[in-house]
Amino acid sequence: MVERISERSAGMVKVFAPAKINLFLAVMGKRDDGYHELCSVLGKLSIADSLEIRRKNGERGIKIKCPEYKDLETENNLACIAVKKWLLKRGEDWGVDLILHKQLPPMSGLGGGSSDAVSALLAMNELGDEKLSRKEIIKMAAEIGSDCPSFLENGLCMAEGRGEMVRTINHSAAHNLIGQKVLLFRPNIGLSTPDVFQRLSQTNEFSSVEWVHTRLGMWEKQKISITEFLHNDLESAVFYKHRYFSAIFEKIKKTFGLAPQMSGSGSCCFVLIPDEFERVAALESLIYQAWGDDSWVKFTEIIH
Numbered sequence: 065m066v067e068r069i070s071e072r073s074a075g076m077v078k079v080f081a082p083a084k085i086n087l088f089l090a091v092m093g094k095r096d097d098g099y100h101e102l103c104s105v106l107g108k109l110s111i112a113d114s115l116e117i118r119r120k121n122g123e124r125g126i127k128i129k130c131p132e133y134k135d136l137e138t139e140n141n142l143a144c145i146a147v148k149k150w151l152l153k154r155g156e157d158w159g160v161d162l163i164l165h166k167q168l169p170p171m172s173g174l175g176g177g178s179s180d181a182v183s184a185l186l187a188m189n190e191l192g193d194e195k196l197s198r199k200e201i202i203k204m205a206a207e208i209g210s211d212c213p214s215f216l217e218n219g220l221c222m223a224e225g226r227g228e229m230v231r232t233i234n235h236s237a238a239h240n241l242i243g244q245k246v247l248l249f250r251p252n253i254g255l256s257t258p259d260v261f262q263r264l265s266q267t268n269e270f271s272s273v274e275w276v277h278t279r280l281g282m283w284e285k286q287k288i289s290i291t292e293f294l295h296n297d298l299e300s301a302v303f304y305k306h307r308y309f310s311a312i313f314e315k316i317k318k319t320f321g322l323a324p325q326m327s328g329s330g331s332c333c334f335v336l337i338p339d340e341f342e343r344v345a346a347l348e349s350l351i352y353q354a355w356g357d358d359s360w361v362k363f364t365e366i367i368h
């Protein structure tokens with residue numbers, strides 16, 4: 065199981081919940097169950113939320129505090145849902161206090177909520193009388209959200225199906241990306257994942273399975289670089305309405321020769337920063353100038 069614990073004492077566990085970016089995200093069509101069939105290559109980032117979970121013996125119920133985002137202090141928070149599911153499945157009955165410190169803005173395509181839920185499951189496994197097996201945790205994660213199981217794998221991984229079928233990628237093209245510097249940038253607006261998928265469905269602009277397999281094969285055999293491999297089918301479903309995305313992407317390409325991309329269903333975008341690139345400050349200024357001082361810009365890196 066992945067290691068997410070950063071601190072531990074009697075009845076308390078602190079866990080971190082890393083962000084993800086989708087380096088490659090192809091959507092192949094809409095399924096009968098309403099979800100979309102996809103194929104994605106995801107990387108985990110050093111930037112993370114942190115979650116403190118306390119076991120309260122002799123008490124009942126789940127309390128959550130989220131100082132940075134008060135509106136996330138509800139039982140619908142995916143971390144609360146994860147805790148509730150864990151207690152129900154294990155048949156244990158004690159109170160839980162959660163303190164969620166969010167670095168990752170919600171509705172960004174960085175998987176923050178899903179990662180919080182997975183880290184909550186792992187923390188509960190530490191605090192409980194008995195653990196759930198890895199298989200049970202994976203199943204529970206997939207029930208909570210399509211991209212949750214990908215947070216149970218180390219390193220780069222490939223997600224298929226609705227996103228819940230996950231495997232690690234173990235070739236050198238993937239290993240080379242560990243430690244890769246990344247600049248995240250997000251306009252001061254969140255996007256709804258269902259809305260973005262629905263828009264893509266309306267346009268019917270899906271990738272063919274053949275094209276996806278060809279691209280994956282070329283990247284794995286290192287016939288194309290990561291920059292050439294970057295792809296996200298959900299961009300068109302967002303950019304048609306929010307034209308400032310294409311505008312800033314063009315500026316970044318023209319001014320710096322870098323290749324920006326949106327992560328997941330947005331609104332956060334990223335650009336891979338080569339080691340020799342010395343103009344990060346200028347790139348950040350360009351983003352703030354284009355999207356305003358209230359945009360969110362963070363320098364981070366891909367982790368194992």
Ligand code: C5P
Pocket residue numbers: 098099100101102208209210211225226227257258259261
């Ligand atoms: O699985 P999750 O609850 O995270 O998905 C949120 C929503 O995103 C789904 O209800 C669906 O509208 C959309 N989605 C999709 N196809 C996927 C994943 C998510 O249409 N593969």
